[in-house]
Amino acid sequence: MKEREIFAYRGRLDVQALNEVMRDKNLNAFTRAELLCMALPTALKELARGFYRNLVLIKEPGGGTPAANQITIELARLQRLGLERPLIEAMTILPSYSLGIEFPFTLARPYLSRDDDVFYIIDNPVRKDKVFKVPYMAPASWKGALRAKATRIIGRRLEEVLRQSPEAGATPEARASSLWPRRAQGVLLFGNENAAQARYLNGRIAEFLLSRNQGAPEEDLSAQRRKKREGLETEFDLYLRTHGFRTERIEGRQGRLFFFPTYFNDLGLEIINPHDRRRGVGINPILYECVPRGAQGRFSLLYVPFDFPGSGQNGGGAVTPDRNALVRQLAEDLPFLAEAVHGLFTSYGFGAKTSSGYGAAEDNLPSPGRLLLKAQLGTPAEHTCLPPHLEHYFGAADRLDDFIDPLGNLRSVEAYTQILRDRGEDYYRKKRQLYGRIKDWWETGGEASYREHQAAQSAGAVVQEFSRLQDLPGVVRQLAAALMPGGEV
Template sequence: MRREFHAQFPFALQDSITQAFAIPWLVGQEKRLPARWRDIAMIQDPWVRVNLLAQAIVTGRKEEARIGTRRIEGGHRFWLQRRADEFLNQQRSLMDRLGLSSSLPDLSFFPAGSWAIQVPFTLRKPYLSKDDSDFYILDNPVRKEWVFKMPYVAPSQWKGTLRAAMVRKLVQDFQNGRIDEERFVEKRLQLYHLFGNEKDGTAEYLNRILAFHRVGPPPSEGDKAAVEKWEKAFRDILDAVAEKFENLLRERHYRIGDTKGFQGRLRFYPTFFDLISLEVINPHDRETGTGKQPIYFECVPPGATGVFTLLYVPLDAADGSEERMEQAKEDLKAVAWGVRAMLTRYGFGAKTTSGYGVAEVKLSPQDVKPEDPVFQQIWLDAWEVDHA
């Protein structure tokens, strides 16, 4: 269907003059249609018009379609800076009318110990991410929801980012001596019942952390026999660590038979933004110090607001109500620290090591549901004490 659309409106096959007149019309900069290509008047949706600019990447008008000319701002940059806000506000309003905004269910219908977090935040640094689109005027579009084209953070994105933040803390606490081996394993099991199966090499990574702790640092490379002995000891201990944790998973009934589909207790919601902008990175030549070809990134700019929403449902927890509630409190304590670190310290999205994706949070006890004083205090305490 996408290919048929571009075939019906072949921007790339128009003559250069027609392309020059079509670009400002497509981005809402001019109202006059190109004289030789009036068929594009059939395109009513602003996003569909902008999407047609993707064909310019195979023409001599590529840079003009991206940012305009040296004298006049235009193209996709013009749309982002002058027209995108109106479009995104319309899309947000439509989603609200359809009841598609992230909202929490009534927790009274869920098992005892269920809780939810809904945290409004404001970006301090731009949010970057990679969209799934394979045909776009820019090489680095920000990720957008498929139907409404709102910039967003997908639930799977939030899950992976929060898990990474909590794994990072677990490893730091262990390597710094804040927790011992037994506590390391218990905390790892907690992450397992929160997030489900360990993916993307997490299991191998955590097994190696524990094995390295037991066997100690390797000898110098000059002593070949000692290195080989160390490597054999490391492999043996690594296998033993992996086997022991596998057995623990089966004892706790997180893994039964050959089934490895344990989902975990956390459910994540998407976060939508109603602002979008353009970030330009211009690498400089090391010898001359002059800028090379600039790289354009779509981004959600600083000042944009969003809401992080998470639901905790302990379907696999112990039947005893007291034990379940205690575990729910411990899980909230761990998750609250993870959310704080993810939003305000580590960031989310792409290029977080360069400071992107960091946010400010205006803390409130109402961020956590149900409005239980004990749960609210656990939430607030996680933001008061520095666990770095």
């Protein structure tokens, strides 16, 4: 078959040529969108944009829009290539007390972002993967969004400490220095503070410390705030260097959190209509490409304690800290991280225009999320991979191994009956019902859950599941409590 450069081959531009592009079943939806871009500098621009809206909004006879159907194909390709893997596979090579959080989510409001493709059929495309053209959120975007939410939490906590009654004789400088360990938690997780983050936190502390000077002229207050912010920045930098968060030779710092891309399974359009403030009517509607409400994605992050500032001699960090110090750090970091993740998805939002409510997720998850911790905590439960409604039916003598053979396959009714007979039991009504429930669970996702649980045990990881985003902080608090001496999961 003769190969041709597609833009040169489709170089003719008229109404018939655009119709041929739309009717050509050998072209996928994203290739058609790129070919429609050739009409941008011509009088056919609006016609081409109308054809593009058909690709995104009009369903095909078999169901789904051309864009959504192509996204489904590309997501399957991602899976086949192993570019989306469960975090449990990474646990075997990570250090002890590494943590993974992963969960699927459903958008409650559309997700907006900005692609860096300057040549596109509409002016505001959503960000897409360069190769597969699937709408996605990059790891750096997740880190920036979660850092922003975490910064707000840190700022609120710092102010709560400052509002407490000061100790007798405590100077404002001494009160400010007592905040640095809490603030350094953000540096430990996300790396060095960026300029906006430092300006926000220093400004919030300075505003509170100078609140007693409200009677001074505004010019004097402004100069005092600026001077106080600069002083706080210097003091915090000294704290970071003293405790091993920074060194003289290396200014940069990698945080303990590592993020992964999220690929979405749908594409849509959103119209934002700015209103004239005086007349209260729309001025010029703006078309945005978006990931629509109801689309699903998967969020994943890793917490890897690869460095230990503040744990060596003179607080300069250690290569291998003692276990108790590491456990204390983890028990402090986990609830803070869970609060930030929960707030990001349910209230703060991610992506563009979050102040207008975009980028929020539903509380109920389409399938259970998982919290994975590489540690040995308490006594492992016998039926951990079973959902709670099945655990309820297990008697004292029942074990999951009664139903699953050593090769990881569901036993037949005959094999299960023989196991009961060997124990001196009968295959009576209650046992038949239990086997039926286990079989239904196994055939509707239970097999995958069981295999992931086995992989977690092989990696030495603890797995906790949650079905709603609001359950995440509680699950994490239980896990953090189990880390301390005497705790169990």
